[in-house]
Amino acid sequence: MSDATLNAAPSRPVRKGDHVFLIDGSSYIFRAYHALPPLSRKSDGLPVGAVAGFCNMLWKLLREANEVGVKPTHLAVVLDHSATTFRNTIYDLYKAQRPEPPEDLRPQFKLIRDAVHAFNVACIEQEGFEADDLIATYSRQAVEAGADVTIVASDKDLMQLIRPGVIMLDTMKGKIIGRDEVIEKFGVPPEKVVDVQSLAGDSVDNVPGVPGIGVKTAAQLIEEYGDLETLLARAGEIKQPKRREALQTFADQARISYRLVTLDQNVPLDTAIDALCVRPTEGERLIRFLKAMEFTTLTGRVASATGVESASVEPDPSIASARALGETAPAPAAMADTAAPATGAVAALPELHPSALAAARLGAARAPVDRSTYETVLSIDRLRDWAARATAAGIVAVDTETTSLDPMQADLVGVSLALAPGEACYIPLAHRGEGDGLFTEGLLAGQIPIRDALAVLKPMLEDRGVLKIAQNLKYDWLVLARYGIEIAPYDDTMLISYVLDAGRGAHGMDPLSEKWLGHTPITFDEVTGKGKARITFDRVPLDRATAYAAEDADVTLRLWHALKPRLVAEGMATAYETLERPMVPVLAQMERAGISIDRSILSRLSGDFAQSAAALEAEIQELAGQPFNVGSPKQLGDILFGVMGLPGGTKTATGAWATGASILEDLAEQGYELPQKILDWRQLTKLRSTYTDALPSYLNPETKRVHTSYALAATTTGRLSSSEPNLQNIPVRTEAGRQIRRAFVAEAGKKLVSADYSQIELRLLAEIADIPALRKAFxxxxxxxxxxxxxxxxxxVEGMPSEIRRRAKAINFGIIYGISAFGLANQLSIGREEAGAYIKRYFERFPGIRDYMEETKRICREHGYVTTLFGRRCHYPDIAAKNPSIRAFNERAAINARLQGSAADIIRRAMVRVAPALQASGLSGRMLLQVHDELIFEVPEDEVAATLPLVAGIMERAPEPAARLNVPLKVDARAADNWDEAH
DNA sequence: AAGTCTTCGTA
DNA sequence: GTACGAAGACTTC
Incomplete structure (x- = not known):
């Protein structure tokens, strides 16, 4: 190889058999920055990590065997010239929400250009065009000339360029991306990628796409209809109404997206493709640059390959110094993220403003996630190192992987940790080979014995000086509690998101990652499969398990960086610390306690209900004159309103006959026999299928109790929700329903204690709306x-007819729900006018309540949320919707949320206080369940007398000292052997 | 096998 | 009129 200096750019036409390499420089820089450990030039701390990665890659492509197995005849590094391109004239939000590059990356852009020149490689950038468009154009020209093309990049936007003769090479993963890989990723071949992208959109680039359509659905639609235009033209044929309407409504948005994602293959190039021909490496020039960068290893390699005596070459003095660039050299992300003692660059820059650090940190947290850097920890020494670094850092994101989604049955399979964005590991503890589940091969070799690993992790997880961060910690808390570990202190990103953004979207990790990081994590389903094909996590191969699990910890940590500062900035820190965070161990302990149910009661009821339902079914079919599926609303509607021609038939939104309870009740009142029997049949089958049959299946085989799961971040108002099983909707209104409650029992020698708030929401209405007459009444x-x-x-009041009181009661409830004449009329089975007159009269008598409702709407319109007595915010983004019914719905919800949410806050405060108070009084009762305004405990018989007033007192005084209400709270508490009698 | 619609249980 | 979750029927793949 010649070392001659060739200043004039040579040129050699591209022809058949040539091989053109096009390097997507800009995205490579970003990836290298995040994938590689932060690296600073020793002499002055100039950040050079991305430059080092880039130089190594380029050297390898030029001089050594690469993955493609060929050496380039033509090669160029293509860069983005400026942020604004023709795409912004199509769609002004294109790439709009893209964050600024991190501070310690910015000075590296210029260095990369210097590097390209030092390598004597063509460096292409062109005003108004993205690197992708230039690559598309060169690629087309090369193919037309008969040459092969390798695009060195991993950006999915470039995958549309793949065709015979054109492949992509991801050097960081050492992976070639061809047609098959594209099909794997997009579900369609390269030539259809733009169609799929224009439907699915892209949150990273802010390509809108069609809402509700992701890559999977898009691929399926394109598969069926061929291309975007055909699909949009025939959208009316689509069966699913949601999907059809989305495509029709957002057709133009999809067309815009199509233009955004389609690369321009006809850019008028400033530099002809012939000029990209590979030029000889000038050893001395390159070494001058590498020495200036202080890349000693690469300098040595280049020196020996080019035969230049390295010692005789001086570093290039023109290569920028940190100071000359006018850049502060902030801490590498890994350091800025930790509470570790300031070292290196941080110590050198004491004047660095905290917000600059925060910006750098946020930048790092938002940076692309690279799963290839995660470590699989397989030795106790490596584990000790991670635990020690976590302890030194004082902060670590933690996630557990298990054999089950039910934390009460889940066995630990592995633990992942993240210390800084991009710096994460997975510690497999109980993975097995890929067996059939019957013939287990035993543990996979190489894993750290679980007891040894937990012995290393436990001190760190329980260290008061180390903040553990998790997403939905309650799950991990329950799992680890069963291994004798009690995590503390902790933050939960799900709960931080919830307290900040209740009502503004979901709080699971995947949606939060999309929203805040613009990153789509590997889903659990992708790793384990789903449905029948699902495998337990212990059968997931270690490389896939590591990518998934370490990413979860990585993403959790990044989310924490994105969300935690908002708590203070938005005044929600107290709400988080008093209403959210302390609930984690409280609920975990309730779930772990579970409740005892009496199987024999349920199975007897099941039999009774089945028999009665069967008898009713026979009568129903007799009355109908034909056999039919009584459980089918469709068939029932046909019988009632078609065959029998009963009056009052109305259609549902989808055009089916409505057969809801209120309609059947109306018919029953008119004297028809059949509807009442249907209602009775429905009640019996409902109770049987949902409760008497289902509940025993939730009995935990070990504890012989039922362990519900409470969701802390599911509602807009702050209420909890309960699932698997839902123990917040156990029947109570009818006698048949109450029999089910009798199956919830205390264990021998104990009683169930139920304590519930009496009319708490009405009391809060009197308090918040400040209605003197109501306050006095309470x-x-x-x-x-x-x-x-x-x-x-x-x-x-004396001798009041019960019907009058009933109507007033309905109005009171209506107020809490943000009353409407329509709703009240339905509730009372009266006319809209009459209901309207009631409301008018109510407001005349209680004008303060009308004022309260108007004020609530105004506040919600102004801020987008309402606030509870204790500072919880409930967001209603559609409060100002143009559609009057959507707007009215949001207004009613907002009115209700202040009351329902304040009540939810109060019972949360009580729940947090109960366990310590019981313990302080030497009582051993355990809290088992919460049903919005009721708490259920299991208490030794001889402690009941002391427990009842203690619990009631805590609940009644729960608002204090944060709020001192002018209305008393009243709690009724009772003890009995079963839930029905205690309630 | 998975998703949507309808219905119904609770506060 | 508010807030939820679960089940069966039905549709779609």
Whole structure:
């Protein structure tokens, strides 16, 4: 290889058999920056990690065997010239939300250009065009000339260019991307990639796409219809209404997206492709640069390959110094993220403003996730190193992998940790070979014995000086509790998101990652499969397990960096610390306790219900004159309104006959026999399928109890929700329903204690709306519904007809729900006009409540949220919707949220206080369940007398000292052998 | 096998 | 009129 200096750019036409390499420089820089450990020039701390990675890659492509197995005849590094391109004229939001590059990356862009020149390689950039468009154009020209093309990049936007003779090479993963890989990723071949992308959109580049359509659905649609235009033209044929409407509504948005993602293959090039021919490496020039960068290893390699005496070459003095670039050299991301003692660059820059550090940190947290850097920890020494670094850092993201989604049955399979964005590991502990589950091969070799690993992790996980960060910690808390580990202190990114953004989208990790990091993590389903084909996590191969698990910890840590600062900035830190975070161990302990159910009661009921339902079914079919599926609303509607021609038939939104309870009740009142029997049949089958049959299947085989799962971040108002099984909707209204409650029992020698708030939401209405008459009524312990009726209708409370009181009660509930004449009319089975008149009269008597409702709407419109008594925010982004019914719905929800949410806050405060208070009093009762305004405990018989007043007192005083209400809270508490009698 | 619609249980 | 979750029927793949 000649070392001659060739200043004039040579040129050699591209012809058949040539091989053109096009390097996507810009995206390579970003990836190298995040994938590689932060590296600073020793002499002055100039960040050079991305430059080093880039130089190594380029050297390898030029001089050594690469993955493609050929040496380039033509080669260019293609860069983005500026942020604004023709795409911004199509769509002004294109790439709009893309964050600024991190501070310690910025000075490296210029260095990369210097590097390209030092390598004597063509460096291409062109105003108004992205690197991708230039690559597309060169690629087309090369193919037309009969040459092969290798695009060195991993950006999915370039995959549309793949065709015979054109492949992509991801040097960081050492992977070639061809037609098959594209099909694997997009579900369609390269030539259809743009069609799929224009439907699915791209959150990273802010390509809108069509809402509700992801890559999977898009691929399937394109597969079926061929291309975007055909699909849009025939969108009306699509069966699924949601999908059809989305495609029709957002057709133009999809067309815009199509233009955004389609690369321009006809850019008027400033530099002809012939000029990209590979030029000889000038050893001395390159070494001058590498020495200036202080890349000693690469300098040595280049020297020996080019035969230049390295010692005789001086570093290039023109290569920028940190100071000359006018850049502060901030801490590498890994350091900025930790509470570790300031070292290196941080120590050298004491004047660096905290917000600059925060910006650098946020930049790192938002940087692309690279799964290839995660470590699989297989030795106790490596584990000790990770634990020690976590302890030194004082902060670590943690995630557990297990054999089950049910934390009460899940066995630990592995633990992942993240110390800084991109710096994460997975510690497999109980992975097995890929067996059939019956013939287990035993543990996979090489894993650290679980006891040894937990012995290393436990001190760190319980260290008061190390903040553990998790997403949905309650799950991991429950799992680790069963291994004798109690995590503390901790933060939960799901709960931080919830307290900040309740009502503004979901709080699971995948949606949060999309929203805040613009990154799509590997999904659990992708790793384990789903449905019948699902495998347990212990059968996931270690490389896939590491990519998935370490990424979860990595993403969790990045989310924490993105969200935690908002708590203070937005004034939500107290709400998080008092209403959210302390609930994790409280709920975990409740779930772990579970509740005992009496199987024999349920199985007897099941039999009874089945028999009665069968009898009813026979009568129903007799009355109908033909056999049909009574459980099918479709068939039932045909019988009632078609065959029998009953009056009052209305259609549902989808055009089917409506056969809901209220319609059947109306018919029953008119004297028809069949509808009542249907109602009875429905009740019996409902109770049987949902409760008496289903509940026993939730019995935990080890504990012989039922362990529900509470969701802390599921509702907009702050309420909990319960699932698997839902123990917040156990029947209570009818006698048949109450029999089910009798199956919830205390264990021998104990009682169930139920303590519930009496009319808490109405009391909060009186408090928040500040209605003196209502406040006084509660203070005096009056019958609030009777009083309302008396005020409205002028009837004395004494001897009031029950129907009058019933109507007033419905109005009171209506107020809490953000009353409408329509709703009240439905509830009371009266006309809209009459209901409207009631409401008018109510507001005349209680004008303060109308003012409260108007004020709530105004506040919600102004801020986009309402606030509870304790500072929780409930967001209603559609409060100002143009559509009147959507707007009215949001207004009612906002009115309700202040009350429902304040009540939810109060019971949360009580729940946090109960366990310590019981313990302080030497009582051993355990809290088992929460049903919005009710707490259920299991208490030794001889402690019941002491527990009842203690619990009631804590609940009644729960608002204090944060709020001192002018209305008393009233709690009724009772003990019995089963839930029905205690309630 | 998975997703949507309808219905119904609770506060 | 608010807030939820679960089940069966039905549709779609």
């Amino acid at each position: 203070r005096d312990g009056l019958d609030i519904h009777a009083l309302t009726a008396s005020e409205m209708f002028g009837v004395p």
